[in-house]
Amino acid sequence: MTNREKYRFDDFTLDNYRRLVALALEKGFEFISYTDEFVQERKDILWRHDVEFEPDIALKMAEIESSLGAKATYFFQIHCPYYNIFDPHYTEVFNKIKSLGHFVGLHFDSHYYGIENESQLNEYIQLDKEYFERVLKVKIDTFSFHNTTPFTQSCLEPMYGGLINVYSSHFKNNFNYCGDSLGYWRFDRLEDVLNNESVQHLQVLTHDANWTEEVMSPRARVHQFVYDRAERLYNQQVNGLINKGLLCPREKQN
Ligand SMILES: [Zn+2]
Structure with a gap:
């Protein structure tokens, strides 16, 4: 068996993403938010995105969902090494995702603050929440x-720092889970879970840079987003200078 087959590279294209969201709707899952009341009899799905690498890709996914009539929750970091949500380009992406009708939340990094107990956790989630809300x-x-730790995995209360905890006992106990965390299905394949008639409540976790236009290995997908970003920034700078007639003549010759 090739790696392409073993790790199901073909699953992770944006075309297949569209097919999976459509399949969830076809199977009767109602797309709900974390603030919705729990209804035992309802067949529902909490479709979640932890935005880790490239909000531009998250926007493509948000557009696919909204074109099909599905709503997801997008969690953004504010201490991310890969993107800055306060960069005007990404703030615009954030606002576009929100304006498509999706929900937004905080993807909280406990490592940044070296958090070791619940009192620090409450304090720093509150701090990030306030900054996030005020600036955005x-x-x-x-x-x-x-990136959960043994400590954060033990934090099972419904709320911390004034925000609902998606890792609380409530969601863990009442919802099946399926995620693409490493760029492949570590446990169950999403398509199989969606087709499993016994699954009534489901939490799905996806990550932006795990999904691309073409079939690629997980590593190639990371490479792709990094180089797409570099090209965007290069063009932004160089075209900006060309448009203003400010590009150095010697560079023009080269
Ligand atoms: Zn994360």
């Missing part, structure tokens, strides 16, 4: 942990 001019209700 939005009210948020929910957070998810970035």
Whole structure:
């Protein structure tokens, strides 16, 4: 068996993403938010994105969902080494995702603060929440942990720092889970879970840079987003100078 087959590279294209969201709708899952009341009899799905690498790709996914009539929750970091949500380009992406009708929350990084107990956790989630809300001019209700630790995995209360915890006992106990965390299905394949008639409540976790236009290995997908970003920034700078007639003549010759 090739790696392409074993790790199901073909699953992770944006075309297949569209097919999976459509399949969830076809199977009767109602797309709900973390603030919705739990209804035992309802067949529902909490479709979550932890935005880790490239919000531009998250926007493509948000457009696919909204074109099909599905709503997801997008969790953004504010201490991310890969993107800065306060960069005007990404703030615009954030606002576009929100304007498509999706929910937004905080993807909280406990490592940044070296958090070791619940009192620090409450304090720093509150701090990030306030900054996030004030700068991005939005009210948020929910957070998810970035890169969980044994300590954060033990934090099972419904709320911390004024935000709903998506890793609480409630969601763990009542919802099946399926995620693409490493760029492949570590446990169950999403398509199989969606087709499993016994699954009534489901939490799905996806990550932006795990999905590309073409079939690629997980590593190639990371490479792709890094180089697409570099090209965008290069063009932004150089075309900006060309448009203003300010590009150095010697560079023009080269
Ligand atoms: Zn994360």
